Amino acid sequence: MTLRLENLVIRKQSSTPLFSPINITIDSGEVAVVMGPSGCGKSTLLNLIAGHLSDEFNFEGRVLLQDNDLSYQPAHLRHVGILFQDDLLFPHLNIWQNLAFALPNSVKGIQRENRAIEALRKVSLEQLAYSYPEQISGGQRARVSLVRMLLAEPLVVLLDEPFSKLDKDLRIQFRQWVFEQLSKANIPTLLVTHDEGDVPIHSQLVQLDWNITNVR
């Protein structure tokens, strides 16, 4: 599976583009990183790919998943998984129920619970299955959030500064763990970050800086 951004430009209403056209191809298992100062359009780019671009913006170019143009598809049909800064686990569901929420509809009844607990076991978090999000640590919540996202079987993953709110030690540990999981899942990944330490080696880097776009 390949994610391709072709001549992608975003404008706020009809003003000048936020950045010059982006052209990038991300293959399965590959991570591309978008960096740039605040307000240069990093999150807006992710919103466009995920299908959440607000009305005040318009765009040109195409977002292609394999040869399928996602640009005008409803967000929930794009199969684009997102890991946010906040874990955004649902507080009214316990951990396995949060995971079951993401499972495909084909998994029914008690199988949903079994599959959710199995997914937790794979990452050694099964002891958390019956806890509620507020009862576990920030690092554990972040991990569960990634597991939940992967259980929805996304074809592309977007990481929206998911490490920025974690403290230094946890950040390094969690970052490594995330890239391991994504590598196992073999999914094209686009990471937005401020921190150069987050950039995995051999990844493509897209530098957005007020109308300038560099792809390395």
Next chain:
Amino acid sequence: MFRATYLLLICIVIIPTLPGIIGVMLSSFSYIPPVGLDSLSLQGYADVLNWPGISTSSLLTLFTALTSTYLALTICFAILQNLWRNKHWKRVELVLSPLLAVPHVAFAIGFAFLFAPTGLTTRVISTLFGVEFDDISTSWLVHDPYAIGLTLALALKEVPFLLLMSIPILQQLEIEKLSKVGSSLGYSPSQLWIKVVLPQWLAKMRFPLFAVVAYASSVVDFALILGPNTPPTLAMLVWQWFNDPDLQLLPRAASGAILLFILTSFLLLLVLLIEKFATHYFKRWQYSGRAGISLPGASFFGIITLLSIAIFPLMLIWSYAQRWRFPDIMPSRFSDRFWESEWPSFLPIISQSIAIALITAMVTLCLAVLAHEYRIKNKLHIPGYVVAIPMLIPQLSILFGLQIATLYVSSESYYLWVIWSHIFFAFPFVYLSLDGPWKSYNQNYTRAALSLGKSPLQAFFMVKSRLLLPSILYAWAIGASVSLAQYLPTLILGGGRIATVTTEAVALSSGFDRRVTAIYALWQALLPFVFFTTAILASRLQHKARVKPAIYQESVPNDATSRKPRHP
């Protein structure tokens, strides 16, 4: 001094619940010394249980209260699911305040004008589609035996209140973030609303639902206009018993009020159980997969808005209709003679209503501000749920006890008791409407004023009250509107000697002259608008006079910067 005033406040608006309940309890056991009943007996309860149709009345009450509450909740959810924060949401917010300002009685009268056997709907159907109605003496929706019209009208009237209560809750839930997570997990927006938003929203809507179901189970004025008569709902039946001229039968009325109290408590418990079962005990549906429908919320909102707006021109036309034969859509002759003939007797009633409303609003506002200031400065204070109790107990169940209590103090001071009862019932509304603004106020502004050498009173009047003025003015308008809408307190504690537009409108609605009813209902509907418009204009004038500072801390929902009335 501050503490003494707070204690006075407790005596005026909190403690009276107790004599209210104790009074009605004792009366239900036939202990009412002022009317010569001084031995305990169960005769009142026996009379109630042996009353023909008591079980039907009780079932009607349960049915109307529960169905109307959950119908209103469903419609409210549908509107939110469809319109929350989309391009039409601003229109919803714009219309919400006027919809809330329409009093229940005026809405019920307008509903009756629309759906009575010879109402506008029948006229339109008959004229436009040529349908002939053989029997125009019975209606499906007004005084129908199954209380369908009452249920429907109650549901439609409560939707704006539930919508308003939902706004701070949804702000807290951060729907935009949830939507992003949901769609990244493959859920459509409508599926996400049902699977994720609904359970969290429902759990936080507990108090508004309590208020709605308690109101629906115990409402008398609304039911008198639209409800069934043979037999009526339990609240109407109890009200009929209270009006029995034979004072020896008062224990029967008090026992009925106790039964109503028990039914309402049962309904509150049922609402709690339904919420717990749906959100906690049986939550499999929440993670069973991607399913859920999009409800026609926009259409629902359109219908409610149209209905609420349509009653105004309809009442106006009726008030000028000299000759309006069935099935004509418009009157064949207009006249202002009803306005002319009613005006001399009507003017004192309006003046009296406004005077009572203004006094109530001012006193209630002062008490609510005092209560909030005391809460900030003292750990030991009356909790919010205690303040809200009068919103959850049937008025009939408290008022009877209070009436008995007034007999011991001063039975002839009708004005005083009416105003006090209005203050008592308006206080929770005003207090709760100020709750959000008071909690979101940045206390550092007051600290800054104190550090500049101002006294606490100066800091309050020169800084805090000015910054919170829009919310204070809205709370005042709410107090005035709640007072204006009081029916039972005015009649019971006024001993029938004090007339307001509401008591007159309800009394006239059972008569045959729709023209006069229309005049009173129109005024009953217009006065709250006058209060709210005054509040809006005053706050805008004040707003223009200064640059709006960032006075509120960001994290607290239900912020007071909103310029809409926080109708509780």
